[in-house]
Amino acid sequence: MGRRFRRLAHSATVDVVFDPDGDPESGTEMVHINPSLLFDHDGWSKGPAFKGAYSGSFIHETGPLASLLMKKSSKLSNTAIKGRPSQPVSVTVASLKRVPDLQERMTFYPRPPVFAIVPILSSLATCVTCGLYREWYAFSMILLGILARGFACVFIGSGKLIFDHPKPAEGSPPGDGILGYDRELVLLKGEEHVVNAITxxxxxxxxxxxxxxxxVELCSILLIVQAIAQLILIPQSQLFGQLMFLVSLAFSWSYNLWLSSVDKEVVRKEIFGKILGEPKFIKFTFPNRVSAVVFLLLALSYDRRSPGDLERLKKIMDTLLPTDAEVWQIWKETIVEKLRxxxxxxxxxxxxxxxxxxxMTLLSNLLGDAGTAYTAFEQHRAKIVPREEMADSNGPPLRS
Structure with missing residues (x-):
C-alpha cells in the first residue's frame, strides 16, 4: 500500500485551473493525481488505438473510457458469420447518443460503501481489547494501522474525481472511427463530442x-513505517495480542478483496452511464480479419454523413491490413472500386x-472473404445503419 501511494506521489502534477464557465475554482492552483495507480490499472489503463473515419486522425493510445468500452464489448453476445476459417475477429458496432449532461469537465463523487464500517469497527475493537489486556505491542501496531490508513483514506476522500475531455472545434466532421486490438474491433458511431470523450x-x-x-508522500511514509514496524514488533507480543492483530488484519484484507472486485465495477458503471448513457451495441464474429475489415468499410460507406471520398476508406484499409504485397494492392483497389x-x-x-x-489463389480467397462480409452486411444492414442515417442520392452510390 505504501509503495502504491509513493507511485501516486510521483504522478502528482501542479496545475492552474481556468474555466470559462465561471467555476469558482478557476484560476486557482490545483494538484492532479492519476487515479489508475489506485485501481491497479484494471479497466482504467490507456485504451487501444483509434482511427478516425472522417477526420483522418490516428490516436495510438486512447483514454480509460475506451478501455472500459472494450471490456464491455468483449462480454457481449455475438452473431457468428460463416466463411473461410482463419483467426476469428470480432466487430462491434457501437451507436453513441449524446447525453444531455455531457460536459467537457465532469465531477464524480463516489460514495463509500456501507461495509466500510466493518474493518473500522473490527480494528477499534481489537485495539481496545489489546489495551484492556495490556498487550501494548499489538495495541500500538493496530493503532498505528488505524491512523496510517485512516489518514490516507481521509486524504483521498478530500479530492474530486474529475473526467475531462477536449471540446471539438465548430464544424468538426462526425467522430466515427475504429477502435480496437488485433482480434477485437469496435466501430464508434456518433458526434465528435461523444467520441472525443472515449478516445x-x-x-x-x-x-x-x-x-x-x-x-501523499507523508501517507506513503506512514504506510511503509507501519508495515516495517509490524514485522518487528508483532512477534514481540503475546499470543493473545498476535491473535487480535490477525483478527484485525483478516477483516481488513477481506474488505479490501471485496472492495477491489465490487466497488471498482460500481464506479465504472456510474461513470460510464453518466458520460455515455446507454449506447446500442451489435456484435459479429467473422472467421477472418479480411471479412471483418470489409464489413467495417461497408458500414462506413452507407452512412449519409460520408463526404464521398473513398480514399479515406483506403487509408483505413491500409491501417488495419498493413501489407503492400502486389496481390493485396490489387485486392484493395478492387474493393475500393466496388465501393465507389x-x-x-x-x-x-x-x-x-x-x-x-x-x-491468384490468394486473391480468389480474399475476394471470397469480401463477398462474405457483403452478404453479412446486407443481412444485418437495418441494425447497423438506421434508415435515417442511410446515404442519400448524393452519398456513396452503394446499391444491392
Whole structure:
C-alpha cells in the first residue's frame, strides 16, 4: 500500500485551473493525481488505438473510457458469420447518443460503501481489547494501522474525481472511427463530442491544497513505517495480542478483496452511464480479419454523413491490413472500386499476368472473404445503419 501511494506521489502534477464557465475554482492552483495507480490499472489503463473515419486522425493510445468500452464489448453476445476459417475477429458496432449532461469537465463523487464500517469497527475493537489486556505491542501496531490508513483514506476522500475531455472545434466532421486490438474491433458511431470523450478523455483526482504532493508522500511514509514496524514488533507480543492483530488484519484484507472486485465495477458503471448513457451495441464474429475489415468499410460507406471520398476508406484499409504485397494492392483497389461504383460484391474471374498461381489463389480467397462480409452486411444492414442515417442520392452510390 505504501509503495502504491509513493507511485501516486510521483504522478502528482501542479496545475492552474481556468474555466470559462465561471467555476469558482478557476484560476486557482490545483494538484492532479492519476487515479489508475489506485485501481491497479484494471479497466482504467490507456485504451487501444483509434482511427478516425472522417477526420483522418490516428490516436495510438486512447483514454480509460475506451478501455472500459472494450471490456464491455468483449462480454457481449455475438452473431457468428460463416466463411473461410482463419483467426476469428470480432466487430462491434457501437451507436453513441449524446447525453444531455455531457460536459467537457465532469465531477464524480463516489460514495463509500456501507461495509466500510466493518474493518473500522473490527480494528477499534481489537485495539481496545489489546489495551484492556495490556498487550501494548499489538495495541500500538493496530493503532498505528488505524491512523496510517485512516489518514490516507481521509486524504483521498478530500479530492474530486474529475473526467475531462477536449471540446471539438465548430464544424468538426462526425467522430466515427475504429477502435480496437488485433482480434477485437469496435466501430464508434456518433458526434465528435461523444467520441472525443472515449478516445481523448482522462480521469484524475483534483486536490485544492497545493501541499497535496507532500501529503501523499507523508501517507506513503506512514504506510511503509507501519508495515516495517509490524514485522518487528508483532512477534514481540503475546499470543493473545498476535491473535487480535490477525483478527484485525483478516477483516481488513477481506474488505479490501471485496472492495477491489465490487466497488471498482460500481464506479465504472456510474461513470460510464453518466458520460455515455446507454449506447446500442451489435456484435459479429467473422472467421477472418479480411471479412471483418470489409464489413467495417461497408458500414462506413452507407452512412449519409460520408463526404464521398473513398480514399479515406483506403487509408483505413491500409491501417488495419498493413501489407503492400502486389496481390493485396490489387485486392484493395478492387474493393475500393466496388465501393465507389456502388456495385454489389460479385467478382468475375480476371487474369493478372504479373501474379503467380499461388497469388491468384490468394486473391480468389480474399475476394471470397469480401463477398462474405457483403452478404453479412446486407443481412444485418437495418441494425447497423438506421434508415435515417442511410446515404442519400448524393452519398456513396452503394446499391444491392
Amino acid at each position: 481523448r478523455g482522462r480521469m484524475f483526482f483534483r486536490f485544492r491544497s497545493k501541499h497535496a504532493c507532500y501529503i 461504383n456502388g456495385q454489389g460484391f460479385r467478382f468475375e474471374d480476371s487474369h493478372h499476368p504479373n501474379l503467380s498461381a499461388s497469388d
